[in-house]
Amino acid sequence: MLLGVIADDFTGASDIANTLAKGLPGQGGLRTTQYLGIPDRPASAEVEAGVIALKSRSIPAGEAVAQSLAALSWLRAQGCRQFVFKYCSTFDSTPAGNIGPVGEALAQALGVKGVIACPAFPTVGRTVYRGHLFVHDRLLSESGLENHPLNPMTDPDLRRWLARQCQTPVGAVTWPTVHAGSDGLRAALIEAAARGETLVIVDALSDDDLVTIGRACDGVPLLTGGSGIALGLAANFLRAGAASGGGVNFAGIDGPEAILAGSCSGATRGQIEVHAASHPVLHVGVEDVLAGRTRALDVVDFICAHPSEAPLVYSAGGPEEVAALQQKHGREQIAEAIENLFATVARTLVAFGIRRLVVAGGETSGAVVSALKLDALTIGPEIDPGVPVLFTATDRPVALALKSGNFGAPDFFAKALRRLGGSA
């Protein structure tokens, strides 16, 4: 294994796995596998990039550090020499962590400083300028992410936000240095290390900037950021002689289908509205779930009544409603109840024969996929930017799409089920 990725949530893991498997246009990517948690056995010899999906983004920082270091240890044992810590392109975290604590712990374990920290992903509108994160044409704090149920992003200044999480100084490299090329960027990161700066926020406005970053980080032990910083990494390994993984043949998987949406993001709520116009949908109310009036079997009954009609179950509410419910019942209590519901539903559905499953939300995907007790997923074709087809190679194959809350076109849900079935 050449490259090891530690991802703090499951949708983010499939996002960066997609980037590594695709590579740059016309050049191909790396043979990539997404592991669901830390594997208990060695990787297959043909895997060139291993992405370990953790569910560590919103847990206490100490636990996130421990899990991430254990993942690093497994990846090092597979022969990896370069590592990426993958977090959200909208820097989802709180002032208490976990990007800073995990990034610093990985850097310390690898004996490095001057480590890039860049969430830019221009394809989906995430750019970084003078250390400030933009989502399309809005600052992060005015993009809707300020209303995230678990990690409200209220400060677009990533240097200031990260400094609240870190024990060591946070550096910055601005866009003119990046735009000037990889040699200058590499030198700037070395200078930052000499100043004792562990994580360094690096500006990026375009895919060209991301390719510059990838080239500057050729051979560098650790990078941190969104999937965008991996854009140029496969090319480094291909130049060094790795075989292009090429596209994976995915013929599609037949069988009953379902969509489970635990995300409250604006993009997901818009996609639900589009889907509801022509498909059966069921809203599960938070208070009905908490009170036991809505149980997993009620949801399973709904899905099983519409096995081939792209049935969708969602829990999302608007920002004001979410905030009021969290005030009344507690943020963590609601998160746990809704995630547990979707996890139980998914496990039951797959046991009943569901073979195509679309999940919306990173935490939701972590709960669902963990409940399915799968150990690895193969990366298939891209459905929308940042969201690939994932499938198992087991005797009862399942095809999945794990959609980041803010990713996907308005018609994503129906399109994803078609792609999981092997059609356009």
Ligand SMILES: Nc1ncnc2c1ncn2[C@@H]1O[C@H](COP(=O)(O)OP(=O)(O)O)[C@@H](O)[C@H]1O
């Ligand atoms: N109506 C709701 N009110 C409060 N929290 C909710 C509601 N619906 C879902 N949640 C919780 O909000 C969190 C959404 O996080 P996640 O699944 O990662 O979505 P995203 O990808 O949009 O961040 C989950 O913990 C989920 O259980």
Ligand SMILES: O=C(O)[C@@H](O)C(=O)COP(=O)(O)O
């Ligand atoms: O980088 C991204 O935006 C995604 O890969 C991701 O991590 C999104 O997280 P969720 O919004 O929690 O799905």
